[in-house]
Amino acid sequence: xxxxxxxxxxxxxxxxxxxxxxxxxxxxxxxxxxxxxxxxxxxxxxxxxxxxxxxxxxxxxxxxxxxxxxxxxxxxxxxxxxxxxxxxxxxxxxxxxxxxxxxxxxxxxxxxxxxxxxxxxxxxxxxxxxxxxxxxxxxxxxxxxxxxxxxxxxxxxxxxxxxxxxxxxxxxxxxxxxxxxxxxxxxxxxxxxxxxxxxxxxxxxxxxxxxxxxxxxxxxxxxxxxxxxxxxxxxxxxxxxxxxxxxxxxxxxxxxxxxxxxx
Ligand SMILES: Nc1ncnc2c1ncn2[C@@H]1O[C@H](COP(=O)(O)OP(=O)(O)OP(=O)(O)O)[C@@H](O)[C@H]1O
Numbered sequence: 398x399x400x401x402x403x404x405x406x407x408x409x410x411x412x413x414x415x416x417x418x419x420x421x422x423x424x425x426x427x428x429x430x431x432x433x434x435x436x437x438x439x440x441x442x443x444x445x446x447x448x449x450x451x452x453x454x455x456x457x458x459x460x461x462x463x464x465x466x467x468x469x470x471x472x473x474x475x476x477x478x479x480x481x482x483x484x485x486x487x488x489x490x491x492x493x494x495x496x497x498x499x500x501x502x503x504x505x506x507x508x509x510x511x512x513x514x515x516x517x518x519x520x521x522x523x524x525x526x527x528x529x530x531x532x533x534x535x536x537x538x539x540x541x542x543x544x545x546x547x548x549x550x551x552x553x554x555x556x557x558x559x560x561x562x563x564x565x566x567x568x569x570x571x572x573x574x575x576x577x578x579x580x581x582x583x584x585x586x587x588x589x590x591x592x593x594x595x596x597x598x599x600x601x602x603x604x605x606x607x608x609x610x611x612x613x614x615x616x617x618x619x620x621x622x623x624x625x626x627x628x629x630x631x632x633x634x635x636x637x638x639x640x641x642x643x644x645x646x647x648x649x650x651x652x653x654x655x656x657x658x659x660x
Contacts, residue, residue: 400444400483401589409586412577413445420560422572423531427457429572430529432520433487435463435476435595437587438535442575443485444590446533460527461487464519466512467495470598479593490523492516495599508601521569532564536573539580542630543612551608555642557634579627 400406417423431446433439443461450457461480465473473489480487494515502511524532536558545557560576563569575583587594596602620626639647646660 398591400448402448403589405582405586405589406445406448409441409575409578409582410445410448413574414449416560416574416576417449420572420576422561422574423453423455423457425455425457427531428460428527428529429457429531429533430460430462430520430524430527431533432535433461433463433476433480434535434597435471435473435593436535437583437592437594438537438575438580440479440590440592441578441583441586442533442535444483446574447483447485459486459533460529461485462520462523462527462529463487463489464494464516464523465489465491466516466597466599467491467493468598468600472595472598475593475595488523488527490519492519494519508599509606512597512599521564521566524569529569531570531572533572533574535575537575537578537580537583538627538631539613539616541573541576541634542616542627543609545630545634546612546615547608550612555644577631 423429429446431439431443433443443459446459450459463473463476463480465471477487477489492515494512497515498508498511502508520532524530541557545555548554548556558573559571560573562571564571616626616630623629642648644660645651645657649656649659651657
């Protein structure tokens with residue numbers, strides 16, 4: 398079934414194009430690995446990037462990459478059928494992440510966070526092998542602002558995510574082109590196009606991250622009073638006023654010689 402190119406599609410495409418321009422996410426000659434989990438966000442990302450690519454003034458390539466974490470029952474065949482039906486170039490990577498987690502997860506550590514780190518490592522390796530210089534992930538506006546609040550409420554730091562980040566290995570650039578797209582629009586888009594959603598089938602699936610759920614709920618409640626709330630929070634990430642913060646690495650409070658390294 399072809400993608401429905403209605404107003405919702407055009408809106409998501411426009412917001413994605415805006416982010417690509419604002420943060421210089423895509424450049425001439427890029428070969429981009431698009432991480433496809435089988436979830437709504439990454440299917441949306443792939444279809445929108447592909448549509449933008451067809452009309453783009455620059456040339457870039459997309460390769461959909463799925464990492465099979467190795468949990469029994471993971472329906473990667475559904476993902477593959479969708480990628481094939483829509484004519485995407487794709488690669489499916491089988492892994493034994495599940496066995497590694499069972500063997501190495503330390504008591505008290507987060508199952509999902511450990512799994513995500515392993516998957517990210519595999520994505521970098523596969524991107525290298527496929528000659529991709531960038532890795533696109535499906536994080537959207539709500540992921541950014543929930544992370545911003547989580548970090549403030551529970552970690553004590555003012556940080557969220559970057560739409561464009563050079564990976565620690567110094568080789569790959571991670572891009573998040575859906576930064577301006579609200580999750581609710583992605584849910585609608587995914588349902589309207591009947592994307593074949595595949596769950597990771599891990600042992601803790603369904604045990605949602607309680608703190609993130611709490612942030613989601615809080616944002617939804619406050620957004621009822623202030624419909625601009627999400628836009629305001631995402632805007633705040635691009636409008637930092639260091640003089641009105643209290644990080645000594647940003648503002649030289651102490652006399653010279655006693656100052657911490659500036660960032
Ligand atoms: N198994 C996987 N294979 C390839 N890429 C993945 C995989 N899991 C996650 N990703 C990438 O990392 C992004 C963030 O992953 P996360 O687990 O937070 O998923 P999510 O927010 O539920 O998104 P989605 O709806 O795409 O699953 C995804 O949007 C996708 O681009």
